[in-house]
């Protein structure tokens with residue numbers, strides 16, 4: 668089992684009996700594993716007790732499954748993975764179907780600082796919406812013949828990269844059913860907004876401290892604006908990110924929708940924004956987009972257009 672696979676699966680097992688013994692053993696429950704576990708896997712499960720009820724033949728119980736592999740306990744495997752539950756994914760799919768008529772195939776642009784999760788969240792969201800996913804950095808790299816972003820900055824300079832970024836956004840703006848994870852600096856050029864406004868833009872607003880933690884964990888090799896030799900990586904990264912955020916926050920606020928991780932964490936009663944899974948964030952993006960589209964539809968109807 669890949670370490671990044673989900674280690675704790677939560678699912679609802681429908682028990683086709685009202686016999687409490689079956690509840691304990693869970694023999695009539697069905698467990699579907701995702702991710703194609705090919706290797707030996709030890710699964711321990713705990714069935715949370717459901718209150719007995721006189722005349723039900725079908726009842727739903729919640730099962731928490733912890734997996735371990737090669738004698739590595741689940742807690743160790745959990746490092747670096749996300750707890751994207753099956754329920755979250757299901758809700759996301761349902762939300763996607765609800766939002767579809769309002770979107771009418773318009774592209775979605777995710778904007779936000781480096782490491783705000785545009786790529787991670789974007790992939791999940793695009794899959795749920797059956798949209799094609801594109802990373803604008805990857806499109807620039809392709810245009811320049813496969814040279815990495817870091818090398819483009821190094822050999823051709825930032826203005827060259829920015830011009831390519833604008834070209835890419837222009838090309839994408841005439842497409843439909845595309846979800847684009849933009850580069851963190853794409854919001855700075857007003858011309859880019861002209862293109863992004865053809866679709867719906869969503870700002871992933873993540874506290875600088877969280878961005879810094881993510882970037883220090885990943886390293887700065889692929890992020891030329893933060894790549895320095897020597898010194899304390901955390902301090903340098905947080906200092907630079909804070910000033911970049913100050914310069915750009917007004918530009919990010921141009922987005923049609925803002926998804927604030929701090930607000931989400933508070934709303935969901937989580938202690939920390941680090942407790943949020945990418946799927947939960949993707950779901951929030953959709954809820955807000957839908958609200959936005961409904962308001963727009965109402966206004967258009969009222970004006971009689």
Ligand SMILES: Nc1ncnc2c1ncn2[C@@H]1O[C@H](COP(=O)(O)OP(=O)(O)O)[C@@H](O)[C@H]1O
Nearest residue numbers: 780781782783784785786787788881943944945
């Ligand atoms: N909701 C999240 N919770 C925890 N880590 C996340 C989350 N979203 C993204 N990450 C991690 O943060 C890092 C940067 O994410 P990425 O999607 O590449 O950001 P961006 O595309 O905005 O630069 C990756 O290591 C990713 O796994």
Ligand SMILES: O=C(O)C1=C[C@@H](OP(=O)(O)O)[C@@H](O)[C@H](O)C1
Nearest residue numbers: 780781782804850851852890891
């Ligand atoms: O913030 C920025 O100016 C940049 C962000 C990067 O994209 P990500 O936000 O995907 O890391 C990439 O476009 C380039 O390194 C510049």
